[in-house]
Amino acid sequence: MPAAKRLTLYYAADTPFPHRVRLALEEAGAKYDLILIELSNKPDWYAKKVYPLAKVPVLVYGGPALHEDEAPSPEAATITESSVILEFLADLFPDLLPADPVLRAKARFFIKTVDEKFSKAFFKFVLFGGSMDEMLDAVVEMQALLPDTGFAVGAWSIADTAFAPFLVRLESLLRNNFCTFADGVAEKTLTELRAPTFARIWRYLEENVARESMAKTWDETDALAEINRRVVSIQSAAQNNQ
Ligand SMILES: N[C@@H](CCC(=O)N[C@@H](CS)C(=O)NCC(=O)O)C(=O)O
Structure with missing residues (x-):
């Protein structure tokens, strides 16, 4: 439209x-x-x-x-x-949002939880050596907000666009054992995430990845190369400031 x-x-x-x-x-x-x-x-x-x-x-x-x-x-x-x-x-x-006011409120709450909790745990974990347990707690919290099936508030909405970009990067960085993770952390975290406890969020990730919008906008190789360049530039700026 x-x-x-x-x-x-x-x-x-x-x-x-x-x-x-x-x-x-x-x-x-x-x-x-x-x-x-x-x-x-x-x-x-x-x-x-x-x-x-x-x-x-x-x-x-x-x-x-x-x-x-x-x-x-x-x-x-x-x-x-x-x-x-x-x-x-x-x-x-x-x-992009359901018409029902209750579902709209739920979508906004979901986005707020991503912004105030999940995103903070994510950046700490993937960029600054944050703990795996804190990261997994944040995943548990998001998973608890999901209904049994479907997207964050049932039908797909902006609540899912707010969360899926984090989840897709988390899985990709772990699977590719990204350079910021200490030895063994990526593998251990991925093993935890593949346990039955996380089956719901895993399915949610797959359903988001299967959407055409994700296929058009997510190029893993490109994104990982960009993230890598950024990490290098952050590290060299930090060294220059020492
Ligand atoms: N709260 C902002 C966050 C935006 C943000 O922090 N963007 C970062 C990328 S993660 C950025 O552009 N940083 C500038 C830089 O790294 O130079 C939003 O939701 O749009």
Whole structure:
């Protein structure tokens, strides 16, 4: 379904936050322009002309087509914060959230839990040597919010776009024994996650991965290479500051 105005997404493949927005745009069948921002080598114009915090995602609504080093035009709206953008997209494309107010509240609670709990445990675990138990506790908490079958609130919704990009990266980083994990941690965590206790969330992951929107937006090789570049640039910045 076309939006009333042009949609432009500033995007990076490595991180779950912009992936959320791109999945929602794909699920909505929206037409959108994509501007890639390499986080490990961020261009100066991005903070100066688009978003002073220089984070992704940013969604620009309206205005003419943008070249990558150009500021959005004054008549366009520049929307930041992935969960705010998801709500905005659900206003533009109502099929992204159920009509029932109770299910809408549940979807928002699910997104809030991802933002306030799961994402923090995820970044701590995959980037900063956080404990496996804390990571698994966060998975248990998300799993407990899922209904017996289907997606986060039954039919697929923005609650799933908020969570699936984290889950798909967690599984991929573990399976590929990503360089940030201490010896044996990835294998042990993956073994725990494959136990029957986690059967529900595993099925949920598979059902998200099977969606066309995920197939169009998740390129594991590309994402892992980007994550790797970013980790290297974070580590070398930390060394230079010593
Ligand atoms: N709360 C923000 C988080 C966005 C965010 O932190 N993005 C990170 C990537 S994970 C970023 O762009 N960081 C800039 C950088 O690493 O230079 C959201 O939900 O959109």
